[in-house]
Amino acid sequence: MKLSLKEIAKLIDGFIEGNSSKEILGINSLDDADSSQISYIISEKYKESLIKSNAGAIIVDEKLKQYCKSNAIVVKNVYLAYSILSHEFKQKQDITDLKYGNEINYPSTKIASSVLIGKNVTIGNNTIIHHNCVIENNSNIGENCLIESNVTIQQGSTIGDNCVISPGAVIGSEGFGNARNFNKKWSPIAQLGNVSIGNNVSIGANTTIDRGSMTNTEIHDGVKIDNLTHIAHNVIIGEDTAIAAKTGIAGSTRIGKRCMIGGAVGIVGHLKITDDVVINATSTVNRDILKPGTYTSFMPIMTHSEWKKVSIWLTKLDKIASFMKIKLKNIR
Amino acid sequence: MKLSLKEIAKLIDGFIEGNSSKEILGINSLDDADSSQISYIISEKYKESLIKSNAGAIIVDEKLKQYCKSNAIVVKNVYLAYSILSHEFKQKQDITDLKYGNEINYPSTKIASSVLIGKNVTIGNNTIIHHNCVIENNSNIGENCLIESNVTIQQGSTIGDNCVISPGAVIGSEGFGNARNFNKKWSPIAQLGNVSIGNNVSIGANTTIDRGSMTNTEIHDGVKIDNLTHIAHNVIIGEDTAIAAKTGIAGSTRIGKRCMIGGAVGIVGHLKITDDVVINATSTVNRDILKPGTYTSFMPIMTHSEWKKVSIWLTKLDKIASFMKIKLKNIR
Amino acid sequence: MKLSLKEIAKLIDGFIEGNSSKEILGINSLDDADSSQISYIISEKYKESLIKSNAGAIIVDEKLKQYCKSNAIVVKNVYLAYSILSHEFKQKQDITDLKYGNEINYPSTKIASSVLIGKNVTIGNNTIIHHNCVIENNSNIGENCLIESNVTIQQGSTIGDNCVISPGAVIGSEGFGNARNFNKKWSPIAQLGNVSIGNNVSIGANTTIDRGSMTNTEIHDGVKIDNLTHIAHNVIIGEDTAIAAKTGIAGSTRIGKRCMIGGAVGIVGHLKITDDVVINATSTVNRDILKPGTYTSFMPIMTHSEWKKVSIWLTKLDKIASFMKIKLKNIR
Numbered sequence: 001m002k003l004s005l006k007e008i009a010k011l012i013d014g015f016i017e018g019n020s021s022k023e024i025l026g027i028n029s030l031d032d033a034d035s036s037q038i039s040y041i042i043s044e045k046y047k048e049s050l051i052k053s054n055a056g057a058i059i060v061d062e063k064l065k066q067y068c069k070s071n072a073i074v075v076k077n078v079y080l081a082y083s084i085l086s087h088e089f090k091q092k093q094d095i096t097d098l099k100y101g102n103e104i105n106y107p108s109t110k111i112a113s114s115v116l117i118g119k120n121v122t123i124g125n126n127t128i129i130h131h132n133c134v135i136e137n138n139s140n141i142g143e144n145c146l147i148e149s150n151v152t153i154q155q156g157s158t159i160g161d162n163c164v165i166s167p168g169a170v171i172g173s174e175g176f177g178n179a180r181n182f183n184k185k186w187s188p189i190a191q192l193g194n195v196s197i198g199n200n201v202s203i204g205a206n207t208t209i210d211r212g213s214m215t216n217t218e219i220h221d222g223v224k225i226d227n228l229t230h231i232a233h234n235v236i237i238g239e240d241t242a243i244a245a246k247t248g249i250a251g252s253t254r255i256g257k258r259c260m261i262g263g264a265v266g267i268v269g270h271l272k273i274t275d276d277v278v279i280n281a282t283s284t285v286n287r288d289i290l291k292p293g294t295y296t297s298f299m300p301i302m303t304h305s306e307w308k309k310v311s312i313w314l315t316k317l318d319k320i321a322s323f324m325k326i327k328l329k330n331i332r
Numbered sequence: 333m334k335l336s337l338k339e340i341a342k343l344i345d346g347f348i349e350g351n352s353s354k355e356i357l358g359i360n361s362l363d364d365a366d367s368s369q370i371s372y373i374i375s376e377k378y379k380e381s382l383i384k385s386n387a388g389a390i391i392v393d394e395k396l397k398q399y400c401k402s403n404a405i406v407v408k409n410v411y412l413a414y415s416i417l418s419h420e421f422k423q424k425q426d427i428t429d430l431k432y433g434n435e436i437n438y439p440s441t442k443i444a445s446s447v448l449i450g451k452n453v454t455i456g457n458n459t460i461i462h463h464n465c466v467i468e469n470n471s472n473i474g475e476n477c478l479i480e481s482n483v484t485i486q487q488g489s490t491i492g493d494n495c496v497i498s499p500g501a502v503i504g505s506e507g508f509g510n511a512r513n514f515n516k517k518w519s520p521i522a523q524l525g526n527v528s529i530g531n532n533v534s535i536g537a538n539t540t541i542d543r544g545s546m547t548n549t550e551i552h553d554g555v556k557i558d559n560l561t562h563i564a565h566n567v568i569i570g571e572d573t574a575i576a577a578k579t580g581i582a583g584s585t586r587i588g589k590r591c592m593i594g595g596a597v598g599i600v601g602h603l604k605i606t607d608d609v610v611i612n613a614t615s616t617v618n619r620d621i622l623k624p625g626t627y628t629s630f631m632p633i634m635t636h637s638e639w640k641k642v643s644i645w646l647t648k649l650d651k652i653a654s655f656m657k658i659k660l661k662n663i664r
Numbered sequence: 665m666k667l668s669l670k671e672i673a674k675l676i677d678g679f680i681e682g683n684s685s686k687e688i689l690g691i692n693s694l695d696d697a698d699s700s701q702i703s704y705i706i707s708e709k710y711k712e713s714l715i716k717s718n719a720g721a722i723i724v725d726e727k728l729k730q731y732c733k734s735n736a737i738v739v740k741n742v743y744l745a746y747s748i749l750s751h752e753f754k755q756k757q758d759i760t761d762l763k764y765g766n767e768i769n770y771p772s773t774k775i776a777s778s779v780l781i782g783k784n785v786t787i788g789n790n791t792i793i794h795h796n797c798v799i800e801n802n803s804n805i806g807e808n809c810l811i812e813s814n815v816t817i818q819q820g821s822t823i824g825d826n827c828v829i830s831p832g833a834v835i836g837s838e839g840f841g842n843a844r845n846f847n848k849k850w851s852p853i854a855q856l857g858n859v860s861i862g863n864n865v866s867i868g869a870n871t872t873i874d875r876g877s878m879t880n881t882e883i884h885d886g887v888k889i890d891n892l893t894h895i896a897h898n899v900i901i902g903e904d905t906a907i908a909a910k911t912g913i914a915g916s917t918r919i920g921k922r923c924m925i926g927g928a929v930g931i932v933g934h935l936k937i938t939d940d941v942v943i944n945a946t947s948t949v950n951r952d953i954l955k956p957g958t959y960t961s962f963m964p965i966m967t968h969s970e971w972k973k974v975s976i977w978l979t980k981l982d983k984i985a986s987f988m989k990i991k992l993k994n995i996r
Contacts, residue, residue, distance in 0.1 A: 331983040616965060
């Protein structure tokens with residue numbers, strides 16, 4: 001891929017300071033970029049790298065423009081501009097053995113010959129389905145989606161437009177519901193709901209999203225979910241929420257819009273998290289969060305010898321308080 | 333599917349109060365059910381929904397029957413009755429391209445044409461194996477099992493009757509054992525044991541169960557394991573234990589019968605957990621649990637600004653105790 | 665497999681005390697081994713089992729040799745010797761339908777017929793690729809590798825010699841990077857880097873390793889990674905580090921050489937962990953670790969009733985300190 005600064009400025013809605021016909025062959029970091037590449041700076045703390053950079057051009061904002069000695073493209077939101085430009089340099093996954101879709105059923109799709117498609121499935125225009133995927137009965141996949149290899153989409157799932165499902169993900173797996181009988185044996189509950197995924201959603205590699213027990217599990221428009229994440233039955237995730245890898249969300253929890261959930265977070269079931277909540281990585285969410293803001297819960301790392309000493313007292317905090325005659329009402 | 337209340341009452345061992353010829357087309361919640369659907373109530377806290385429900389019939393127990401103004405089916409254990417009935421309304425996964433088993437080797441099975449079956453494998457009657465599964469040499473799968481798509485069952489694994497393996501699960505992966513040599517390089521230990529799974533077991537999507545190092549990893553009858561769970565080599569899980577998603581159990585730990593392990597729990601290796609233990613979600617189990625009961629260990633969620641203040645002291649608890657001249661023997 | 669003690673002693677660099685022509689058919693534990701099997705002892709705490717063992721031979725070190733009443737093979741590092749010997753008794757996965765590689769493109773490989781290989785891929789001698797794997801364009805796989813079933817290796821990935829990739833792993837999945845636009849919608853960042861894996865690396869079942877955003881994600885020689893682990897974009901893992909199952913490492917973190925990371929550890933992004941660091945299972949690493957040693961951070965398990973009492977005070981530690989007029993400077 002080769003783009004002139006003029007073409008790039010148009011793509012990212014910026015204005016050029018320097019040579020608009022300069023040609024760019026790739027993106028790289030300030031430190032590593034050479035004169036054929038473009039770079040970007042998102043924080044003043046990289047000012048030294050900016051000054052020393054050999055990049056052929058740099059995407060900057062008004063504030064940092066002054067330190068740029070190469071060609072610059074000035075934009076309002078540098079990171080957003082970089083995200084848009086990055087797709088121009090992405091190598092397309094043009095793997096062999098993708099066939100243009102059957103003219104009648106799936107016009108303008110590309111589906112690998114190893115894909116198994118069930119009955120009563122619809123697949124939208126320009127959607128690509130890679131190798132060894134299974135699309136079960138009564139599923140609907142929208143337009144412009146990329147379903148990567150080894151994905152299983154189970155019966156009755158709905159996926160909107162412009163979605164990306166990474167390899168190994170499972171959509172519509174059976175929710176985990178079991179009733180105990182009188183002998184304390186488990187009687188599994190058939191999960192009769194489906195999974196409903198909106199537009200512009202991405203689902204990470206080997207992530208699992210369970211079908212609902214009666215109503216649907218819902219992933220709303222613009223949600224981004226990372227790898228190895230588990231979304232249990234009847235969870236609802238609001239628009240434009242992002243969830244980092246290895247997070248687990250238990251059954252029937254509702255998460256608001258524009259939340260950012262860190263990696264390896266555990267959220268227990270039947271909770272309500274409001275809009276614009278940030279949960280830091282590895283936290284446990286054990287109660288409703290009804291106020292926007294940033295929340296945390298984990299033990300900070302210590303040397304093991306420190307931890308051994310501390311952990312003795314961790315389990316006796318109430319007794320320390322009692323011994324010291326501290327009452328909750330006194331310390332609020 | 334269409335069932336009369338008479339047929340349903342027979343299935344779930346209940347008695348009808350109302351019109352026994354009433355026909356039911358589905359199950360739904362008290363709030364959402366219409367007159368063609370049946371619902372259920374498991375707790376008095378949903379009494380208002382019960383009273384207002386438009387359901388055509390409701391499964392209740394003796395105590396809540398009085399509030400039911402529609403047709404009722406009265407049972408002893410409502411949740412159990414619901415679990416049994418739910419299967420009648422489950423849409424069967426009748427995906428195309430499943431072939432009836434080879435008459436000689438696997439009579440009365442349905443195996444997708446894309447499944448690879450190794451040497452010396454046995455598969456029981458009425459077992460269904462979906463697309464792209466790999467069943468390696470010397471594995472034995474019982475009767476009435478459902479092995480969903482993209483499952484890998486590695487050599488020498490045994491699976492009992494009536495088991496469900498969800499998509500992407502890996503049974504019999506190599507246990508994680510490595511010895512260090514004199515240069516601190518790792519020398520992997522070949523894992524010579526297998527995985528042995530009993531009857532009526534379910535394994536979640538993308539869950540992994542490692543083979544044992546010398547003896548087998550054992551999952552006993554009636555165990556239910558959710559998605560993205562890791563069971564390490566030589567773990568033994570007792571009958572009718574349920575394990576929620578994203579839990580990890582390290583090597584050689586033995587878990588008793590009828591335990592309930594919450595989601596994202598971490599259990600370290602070489603421990604013994606007795607029968608009837610409940611571990612709450614996201615807890616770390618770092619010692620034997622020899623007494624039945626409910627156990628917990630996680631930090632409760634706080635605002636990040638609270639956590640920043642608290643976390644400073646968390647790592648200094650022993651020093652606080654020492655400064656306050658608190659001795660362990662004084663606070664027991 | 666049948667080996668004489670003489671042959672075994674040669675393999676594991678030990679000397680025999682007893683009958684060197686004794687034939688051994690397998691390995692087993694001290695308690696379970698019969699006279700046709702060999703066992704080993706790595707700690708004096710198993711002395712009683714050693715004395716009572718019916719094993720046909722036992723691998724011991726100089727110190728424990730005295731308690732051995734059967735044939736012995738004396739070595740310097742018993743566990744290392746066992747790791748080497750174990751491979752002799754491992755049943756080879758000789759599944760049907762593996763074809764010898766195309767003479768021109770992949771001589772001396774064995775690749776299942778269901779494997780999809782993209783354009784411009786190289787695969788080294790003696791490498792085996794099992795069923796339903798997808799090897800995307802521009803990937804390079806070294807010699808003597810074992811790629812198990814249902815693995816997806818995405819475009820541009822490099823894998824060295826003698827590597828094992830367990831079933832369901834995904835190498836080169838898209839890194840999780842999204843920029844927010846002015847409406848708080850996410851604009852995904854195309855990940856332009858690749859994954860580079862060294863020699864003698866093992867990757868566990870259903871583990872995911874993301875490609876870098878601009879530079880590569882790097883897994884250096886001798887690294888061992890267990891199941892269901894997530895390695896984010898631009899992470900670098902130093903030589904001979906071992907990572908247990910269910911761990912997650914966030915973006916751009918660099919981990920040193922010879923580290924041992926326990927199971928279900930969470931390591932936040934952009935950190936530096938030096939060489940020879942041990943992190944205990946389920947810990948959160950929330951800061952750089954610049955000094956070798958062992959580190960821990962988790963809440964110890966308690967009964968739920970204890971935890972309920974303790975957790976009230978956990979979130980008020982700073983207030984307790986303030987109420988007691990404890991200052992940080994006084995307790996250091």
